[in-house]
Amino acid sequence: MSKISDAFRNGKAFIGFVTGGDPTLDLTVELVVGMAEAGADIVEIGIPFSDPIAEGEVIQRANARALNAGASVRGIFGAVRKVRERTDVPIVFLTYLNPVFRYGYDEFFAECRDAGVDGVIIPDAPFEEQGEFKPSARKHGVDVISLVSPTSEDRIAKIAADADGYLYVVSSMGVTGVRGSISTDISGIVASIRRASDAPAAVGFGISTPEQACELSKAADGVIVGSAIVRIVEEYGKDSVERVKDYVRRMKAAISERP
Amino acid sequence: MSKEKGRFGQFGGQYIPETLMNEVLRLEKEYAHYSRDAVFQKELADLLKNYAGRPSLLYFAEKMTKDLGGAKVYLKREDLNHTGSHKINNVLGQALLAKKMGKKRVIAETGAGQHGVATATAAALLGLECEIFMGREDTERQALNVFRMELLGAKVHTVTSGTMVLKDAVNETMREWTRRVDDTHYIIGTVMGPHPFPAMVRDFQSVIGNEARKQLLDAEGKLPKAVVACVGGGSNAMGLFHAFIGDGDVRLIGCEAAGKGIDTGKHAATVTTGEVGVFHGMKSYFNQDCEGQIAQVYSISAGLDYPGIGPEHAFLHETGRAEYAAVTDEEAVSAFEYIARTEGIIAAIESSHAIAHAIKLAPQYDREDSIIVCVSGRGDKDVAAIARYRGADIHE
Structure with missing residues (x-):
């Protein structure tokens, strides 16, 4: 079991996301530590990219703010090292492939291991293209977390069978961002995953309210929330840490309720 | 293409x-199915002939040739196609394929607007809904094309994310x-884009080179010394090059946008x-x-203002089969004016990058040699921008 899959042993997992360096790397450190204190079981940190094609407007703006403020891959590794002085919460990078490719696959994953990054999610590297970096990631003990979407269908079995960490179940068509309702048959997707793998399934894209989180957590092993948190950071900036912690507490409580 | 699926070497x-x-x-x-389907190919050939107006002319630019004093310059006149550029070749192929696949709606990015106009045109003809994504910078530089697309029944989305140009339009699409x-x-x-797009678009555009090769052999009885085309993503160049890749003595030359100069940092010269x-x-x-x-x-040219290049071009560059030259705004604008005055052809500012290189290249060859230059589109859309570049206060 990796540190990441262990994180699913504490009931349903709450996974929070922030964009690294939005608005500053120092605040990213406080937000990650704060989310861990508030009960987040895993924290995802986005490495900002100039052209985040899987992101909706909220996270697009966060990427732009972080890059304008000078966030770099090395800077974000530095922030992770500071986080690691204060918490053991599993940390997963969400990054597009090009920054990793340019860093050098082996160098990147070795640095992940040294800094204390437990996994990566690369939305523009589908199953078929993971072969060029997965051996490096595995060598350094970094989980490559794959996505499964409402259109994956017959692809789910092979993706799940090769899964590291957890499977990121994309709740809806389109890009990241808050949605009023989610109509995808999450239970059906999770059932397909279960047939092929023991890896936990966490559902994300569009989740913002405790009610949505509670509902979706019934079908999956955890929920992932990004845009709703990033929106708090966007609105409150350096004063956002307590608000994010309060939000994470409410979300974790919502998925921990027993019927 | 290499053995690995959808790859050109590592690209x-x-x-x-x-x-x-x-x-x-x-x-x-x-x-893969329809590319071997006789009915599909017949329908596409019919559209290309009777709707797009193919084959396009291979025009011997005699005055230009005399003026430059070297190889005979032949112009492949993609500007004479319906909608005014080579874009229609690919669009008719893909729109027909979309229809066969049961799609009701097509979407597309556009830079200069030529691809958007071609897509809106094919969608109108084939009865498909159409939405076009265009960066705000480009909707401003090419305002007429926005109205043209709307006239054809397309919905045009102005892209305000990122840098608001072609790459951002691709992101949004x-x-x-x-x-x-x-x-x-x-x-x-x-x-x-992802496989199969680079190979599929090349196949749909390869009509350019297939025609040109035959037309030149008919006219000259021998192959050209070089074929020259502008490169943004590289579709007219790939379409022209493809028929000549096996002709080892024919130089394949792509011309990318050097903007205000490679040293200024304000350019789109991806290979360079x-x-x-x-x-x-x-x-x-x-x-x-x-x-x-x-x-x-x-780049002064909205159609070449793209930070990447198609993967087959990357492969042709890496293996040394094709050459890529950088052409500045100033050289392209001068070529735009030159070919207008010399041959009475208003070529697109994109195509003018290729013409600019041909002006340097032709004198390096003998009079019995020939080169082919692709005039990928017509330049009516660029007249106001060129006038402004030369200091006139003209707006569309």
Whole structure:
């Protein structure tokens, strides 16, 4: 079991996301530590990219703010090292492939291991293209977390069978961002995953309210929330840490309720 | 293409979100089927002939040849196609394929507007809904094309994310495709994106080189010394080059936008200055910084203002089969004016990059030699911008 899959042993997992360096790397450190204190079981940190094609407007703006403020891959590794002085919460990078490719696959994953990054999610590297970096990631003990979407269908079995960490179940068509309702048959997707793998399934894209989180957590092993948190950071900036912690507490409580 | 699926050497691939994977795999299968389907090919050939006006002329530019004093210059007149550029070749192929696949709606990015206009045209003809994504910078520089697309029944979305040019229009069209992939086909306008797009768009554009090769053999009885085309993503160049790749003595020359000059940093010369990277579904050369952030590029030409290049071009460059030259705004504008005065042809500012290089190239050859230059589009859309470049206060 990796540190990441262990994180699913504490009931349903709450996974929070922030964009690294939005608005500053120092605040990213406080937000990650704060989310861990508030009960987040895993924290995802986005490495900002100039052209985040899987992101909706909220996270697009966060990427732009972080890059304008000078966030770099090395800077974000530095922030992770500071986080690691204060918490053991599993940390997963969400990054597009090009920054990793340019860093050098082996160098990147070795640095992940040294800094204390437990996994990566690369939305523009589908199953078929993971072969060029997965051996490096595995060598350094970094989980490559794959996505499964409402259109994956017959692809789910092979993706799940090769899964590291957890499977990121994309709740809806389109890009990241808050949605009023989610109509995808999450239970059906999770059932397909279960047939092929023991890896936990966490559902994300569009989740913002405790009610949505509670509902979706019934079908999956955890929920992932990004845009709703990033929106708090966007609105409150350096004063956002307590608000994010309060939000994470409410979300974790919502998925921990027993019927 | 290498043995690995969808690759040109190390370049190409399918670097796209999982949500699009099954659709792209299906497209690959359907395209493989229809590319061998006699009925499809007959329908496409009919559209190209009777709707787009193919074959396009291979015109001997006699005055230009005399003036330059070297190789005979032949112009492949893609500007004479319906909608005024080579874009229609690819669009008719993909729109027909989309229809066969049961799609109700097509979406596309556009830079200069030529691909958007061609897509809107084919959608009108074939009865498909059409939505076009265009960066705000480009809707301003090419305002007439926005109205043209709307006139053809398309909905035009102004893209305000990122740098608001062609690359951002591609981002937004990809996002839209992930929102609605079931009934929608994304007509990518050039030889880029995930496999099978680079090979499929090349195939649909290869009519340019197939015709030109035969036309030149008919006229001259021998192959040209070089074929020259402008390169943004590289579709007219790939279309021209493809027929000549096996002719080892024919130089394949792509002309990319050097903007205000390679040294100024304000350019879109991807092969000259870019590095290998992964973006927009493919591994290829991109203008980017050391962190892998895609660079803001610049060209006077909205159609060449793209930070990447198709993966087959990357491969042709890496293997040395094709050459890539950088042409500045100033050289392109001078060529735009030169060919207007010399041959009475108003060529697109994109195509003028190729013409500018041909002006340097032709004198290097003998009078019995020939070169082919692709006039990929007509330049009516650029007249106001060229006038402004020369200091006139003209607006569309």
